Amino acid sequence: xxxxxxxxxxxxxxxxxxxxxxxxxxxxxxxxxxxxxxxxxxxxxxxxxxxxxxxxxxxxxxxxxxxxxxxxxxxxxxxxxxxxxxxxxxxxxxxxxxxxxxxxxxxxxxxxxxxxx
Amino acid sequence: xxxxxxxxxxxxxxxxxxxxxxxxxxxxxxxxxxxxxxxxxxxxxxxxxxxxxxxxxxxxxxxxxxxxxxxxxxxxxxxxxxxxxxxxxxxxxxxxxxxxxxxxxxxxxxxxxx
Numbered sequence: 250x251x252x253x254x255x256x257x258x259x260x261x262x263x264x265x266x267x268x269x270x271x272x273x274x275x276x277x278x279x280x281x282x283x284x285x286x287x288x289x290x291x292x293x294x295x296x297x298x299x300x301x302x303x304x305x306x307x308x309x310x311x312x313x314x315x316x317x318x319x320x321x322x323x324x325x326x327x328x329x330x331x332x333x334x335x336x337x338x339x340x341x342x343x344x345x346x347x348x349x350x351x352x353x354x355x356x357x358x359x360x361x362x363x364x365x366x
Numbered sequence: 367x368x369x370x371x372x373x374x375x376x377x378x379x380x381x382x383x384x385x386x387x388x389x390x391x392x393x394x395x396x397x398x399x400x401x402x403x404x405x406x407x408x409x410x411x412x413x414x415x416x417x418x419x420x421x422x423x424x425x426x427x428x429x430x431x432x433x434x435x436x437x438x439x440x441x442x443x444x445x446x447x448x449x450x451x452x453x454x455x456x457x458x459x460x461x462x463x464x465x466x467x468x469x470x471x472x473x474x475x476x477x478x479x480x
Contacts, residue, residue, distance in 0.1 A: 253409065291370075291456050291470025292410070305467065340410070344466075353466035357402075357410040 251275070253358035255341050261364045267329035270361045274322070274343030281318060282355060283326050284340040292340050298324065328363075336365045368393045368459050370471035378477040385429075385444040387474045389457030392438065399440045400458040400468070401431055410456070416440065427451070452478045 254273040262268050274281050279300055284292035295314070297305040300321040309316065313332070318324040328335055342355040373388040391397060401413040414425025421433040431442045440457060457471040 289472070291458075291472050292468075293470070294467060297467070342410075353460070354412055354415070355468065356412075359407065359409045 253341055253343055253356055255339075255358035255361055257361060258359060259362050259364075261366065262331055263366050264333055265330040267327065268331050268363060269328075270326045270339050270341075270363075272324045272326070272341030272358060274324075274341070275356055278343035278345055278356075279321070280344045280346060280353075281324050282342040282344075283316060283324070284342065284357075286338040286340055286360070288337070295326070331363075331365045333365050336363055338362050368397065368461055368469045370457050370459050370469055372455075372457050372471035372474050374474050375472065376475045376477070378479065379447045380479045381449055382446050385442070385447045385451065385476065387442040387455050387457075387476065389440045389442065389471060390438050391440060391457070391459045393459055393461060395461050398460040398466075399431075399433060400460065401425065401429070401440075401442050402456045402458060402470075404454040404456065404473075406453075413442070413455075447476075447478045449478050449480065452476055 256271050281298040283295040285295050286292040294308055296309045296316050298318045301318050314328055316326045338360040340360045341358045344353050344355045369392045371390045379385055399416040402410045403413050404410050413429050414423045416423045416433045424430045429444050431440050433440055454473045454475050456473050459469045460466050
């Protein structure tokens with residue numbers, strides 16, 4: 250079974266440029282998560298989708314970040330414009346259900362490492 | 367509010383010796399607790415989880431953790447370290463009442479010396 254797929258794995262851009270990350274969750278997983286992981290820290294949730302609905306985007310900086318999951322399967326996270334402080338690893342995860350207590354194990358992709366120059 | 371404190375940012379052990387990675391948590395509700403491992407350039411992998419069943423939880427690769435409510439701790443242990451255990455380890459707290467949102471600790475880097 251394929252795991253969570255993310256692309257690209259690495260991205261280097263100049264500040265003020267736009268950038269997009271793509272995630273394809275495990276087949277059949279209804280819940281999709283985007284996390285931000287700064288160097289030397291644990292991941293922090295940016296947004297959680299239940300199917301195509303964003304049910305928790307309280308930590309997403311909406312002035313420059315946007316996300317979509319139009320058909321409830323794959324998802325795109327965008328930053329426009331990027332700032333130096335956005336350099337980090339962006340992780341995608343999926344789970345079978347988001348609210349089911351016993352089955353909310355999250356499976357993580359390898360991440361996209363963004364460097365903003 | 368929930369939070370996790372990993373008491374050591376870096377732990378170094380010799381191969382074949384025991385591993386202890388310490389974690390304290392804070393939660394207003396009965397928490398679920400997890401340990402994840404992150405190898406370089408790889409995704410986070412679940413080692414084990416506590417979900418209010420047995421307080422001693424066994425995970426993959428010989429790791430185990432004990433939930434101690436009185437001490438609000440969930441320390442990760444392994445009797446004998448292997449070179450392949452070298453990685454970053456994250457203690458995580460979650461709460462069903464908040465939609466299963468994961469709150470990560472800052473991580474402990476484990477080094478294993480030959």
